[in-house]
Amino acid sequence: MSSKSEKVTELFLRGYNCAQSVFAAFSEDGGLDAGTALKLTYGFGGGCGQAGTCGAITGSMLAIGLKHGSDAPDDAEAKATLNAKREKLAEDFTERFGSTLCLDLLGFDIRTDEGHAKLVALMRDLPSSPCVGFITHAASILEEME
Numbered sequence: 001m002s003s004k005s006e007k008v009t010e011l012f013l014r015g016y017n018c019a020q021s022v023f024a025a026f027s028e029d030g031g032l033d034a035g036t037a038l039k040l041t042y043g044f045g046g047g048c049g050q051a052g053t054c055g056a057i058t059g060s061m062l063a064i065g066l067k068h069g070s071d072a073p074d075d076a077e078a079k080a081t082l083n084a085k086r087e088k089l090a091e092d093f094t095e096r097f098g099s100t101l102c103l104d105l106l107g108f109d110i111r112t113d114e115g116h117a118k119l120v121a122l123m124r125d126l127p128s129s130p131c132v133g134f135i136t137h138a139a140s141i142l143e144e145m146e
Contacts (some may be wrong), residue, residue: 005139011125015046018055018135023062026142031040037038046119047102050109056138057100060089063142085145092141097134105134 005024010019019041027037043049044058064085069076078109093100102110109115122129 003139004143008135008139009132011131012132012135014083015102015126017041018131019062020055021058021135022056022142023061025139026060027066028061029146030124032066042143046110049110049112051103051106051115052101054093054100054105054125054134055133057089057093060142061086064089064145069109079098080129088145089138089141095137096137 007025008021011024012018014037016024020038023041024034029036038100041055041062045055047053047055048058068078068081068085072078073138090100097105099105106115106119108118108121120145122131126132
């Protein structure tokens with residue numbers, strides 16, 4: 001793979017959720033193996049299954065934290081860096097797609113029977129899923145931040 005966006009897409013097309021795809025593609029930059037990254041983000045897809053914050057965003061936030069975070073609660077420099085990167089991610093993503101919420105991005109509520117059926121149908125044809133656009137855009141934002 002020549003870019004993280006391609007790696008993100010490849011993971012998604014293999015069946016990983018949005019959060020897994022984004023975080024695993026960037027995890028090794030922060031010293032975490034991809035297998036562990038995939039396990040950690042397993043439950044984050046579909047806005048944590050609640051149509052909340054898009055997995056592309058949560059996976060990206062985890063990648064930002066892994067690479068630029070600190071284990072010291074009073075590390076003001078790390079907090080400032082993270083806040084700036086977090087704001088840029090949310091602003092750029094929202095500017096492009098209008099929201100960071102899975103519910104808004106997909107246009108239906110995956111928690112309902114009808115919405116779940118739509119999601120299942122959408123996932124049958126992963127290459128044409130709008131999620132591909134969400135994860136690749138998130139990856140491109142992260143790549144620009146490096």
